[in-house]
Amino acid sequence: MARAMTAAEKQRFKGYFPSLDVNRAVVTGEMSPVYNCISWTVGVTNRWIWPGNTLAQFDIFYRGFGLHRSGNGEVAAWGHSTSNMTHGCISGPGHGPRWESKCGGDLRIQHALGELTGASYGRVVAFYTRQRSLLALNEAIVEEAVKDKEPKSYLSAQQKKSLGAERDAVDPDLRRAFEDAFGAWRQTWFSGGLAINSNPHSRAVGKEYDALIALGPEIMPLVVEKLADPENFFALQLYDAIQPDEKLVVHFEADDERILEGEQGRARRVVSAWFANR
Numbered sequence: 001m002a003r004a005m006t007a008a009e010k011q012r013f014k015g016y017f018p019s020l021d022v023n024r025a026v027v028t029g030e031m032s033p034v035y036n037c038i039s040w041t042v043g044v045t046n047r048w049i050w051p052g053n054t055l056a057q058f059d060i061f062y063r064g065f066g067l068h069r070s071g072n073g074e075v076a077a078w079g080h081s082t083s084n085m086t087h088g089c090i091s092g093p094g095h096g097p098r099w100e101s102k103c104g105g106d107l108r109i110q111h112a113l114g115e116l117t118g119a120s121y122g123r124v125v126a127f128y129t130r131q132r133s134l135l136a137l138n139e140a141i142v143e144e145a146v147k148d149k150e151p152k153s154y155l156s157a158q159q160k161k162s163l164g165a166e167r168d169a170v171d172p173d174l175r176r177a178f179e180d181a182f183g184a185w186r187q188t189w190f191s192g193g194l195a196i197n198s199n200p201h202s203r204a205v206g207k208e209y210d211a212l213i214a215l216g217p218e219i220m221p222l223v224v225e226k227l228a229d230p231e232n233f234f235a236l237q238l239y240d241a242i243q244p245d246e247k248l249v250v251h252f253e254a255d256d257e258r259i260l261e262g263e264q265g266r267a268r269r270v271v272s273a274w275f276a277n278r
Contacts, residue, residue, distance in 0.1 A: 002096075002110075003027050009107065016103070016196050020115040028100060029108030033190060033231070036198040039262065040102040041075050041090045047262025048233060050200055051254040055082035055126055060254040062128045073129030076113060080122035087121040087198060089113075103196040105189075120196060154268045155228045159275055163228070166221040174215065178222045181211040182235075189234050200263055204237040217242050224274050233263040239270060248273050 003026070005013065010022035032045075039049045042065055051061035058077050059069055067075055076099065078087035089101040096110040103109065117123050155163065167175070185208035188194065194202060203209070212219070223239050226232045243249050250269045252259040261268075 001028060001030075005107075005109075012195075013103075013107075013109070016120050016193065017116050018118055020111060024112075025115075026096060026110040027107050028096065028110055029102065031106050032102075033105040034264075035102065035262075036104055037088045037102045038198060040100070040108065041088045042260075044260065044262070047260065047264055048198075048200070049259060049262045050198060051085075051259065053083065053085055053199065053201070055079065055085060057254040058085055058088070058126065061259065064255065064257075066130050067128040068131050070127055070129040073127035075128040076124045077126045077128065078116070078121040078123065079125045082125055084122070085125070085199075087116070089116070104194070104198050106195045120193060151230070153228050154230070154271045159228075162275070162278070163221060163225055167225055170218060170221060174218060175222065178212070178215055178219050181208065181215065182222075182226060184208040185212055185238075186232070186234075200234055200237060203234045204241065209238070212238055213241060217244065224271060227267045228271050230264050230267070233267045236263060236267055236270065245277070248277060 005022050005025055005027055009027070013020055013025065014022050034048065035045045036048050036050070038051060038061075039045065039047055042049070051057045055077065062068070062075065062077075067073070074090060074092040076089050076091075077085060078089070079085040087101065087103075089099045091099045091113075098110050099113045100108065100110050101116065113124065153160070170178075185203075185206070188206055188208055189203050220239075220242065223235060223242070226235045227239060240249055248270070250266050250273060252261070252266060258265065258269075
């Protein structure tokens with residue numbers, strides 16, 4: 001698909017990127033909370049992938065695809081600094097005559113490179129180009145990843161029953177407080193500037209998140225139940241913050257091939273680890 005922006009989209013994106021020529025920008029993909037900018041630069045549309053906050057972690061991640069740092073290239077990495085990375089975009093065959101960005105959970109658009117410079121993404125801090133002599137280690141994994149379809153839940157029937165019993169054992173008042181607070185926090189995940197933000201850790205802020213943290217580790221079964229829904233992968237930020245057992249916290253490093261599983265895959269592994277240690 002390729003279309004012009006609607007009037008409402010022009011207004012919204014002009015707020016994100018004041019330098020964006022919204023009359024020339026082309027929409028190539030609709031809003032989706034399933035994948036983000038980094039996913040799109042490596043051809044994945046069913047996972048939310050984030051290498052880490054530093055340029056060094058971006059270097060390691062892209063090296064697995066035969067992409068290495070250069071003075072110019074088909075992939076551009078953005079940041080406010082080399083320790084505060086924000087975005088990635090891609091150019092070349094299949095991406096239109098200019099640059100293409102999946103903007104967080106918002107639209108995928110084609111644009112001129114400099115038009116995204118500003119408070120949201122900062123500036124381009126590095127380019128990557130494909131070096132044919134390097135083995136693209138993750139190509140086969142990408143091929144498998146794009147075929148996968150997420151289930152509606154990561155839980156088996158027995159796990160649902162077991163988790164339901166643990167949920168019911170939580171004080172009813174605490175359950176109600178959790179549901180209210182979680183619902184309020186979830187509403188913030190793609191609100192305002194977070195709509196175009198690809199960094200999962202950016203959701204671990206705000207009074208709604210703080211209200212959940214204040215409920216304490218007694219809400220852990222309730223958090224795991226939320227994580228069992230693939231749409232709630234941002235709840236990993238809450239789980240990581242309140243899980244006292246390091247063995248039950250799952251992280252993917254930038255050079256770990258499991259990073260192609262995305263945040264959805266990390267959530268699935270957290271749920272599995274939690275049940276394995278009951």
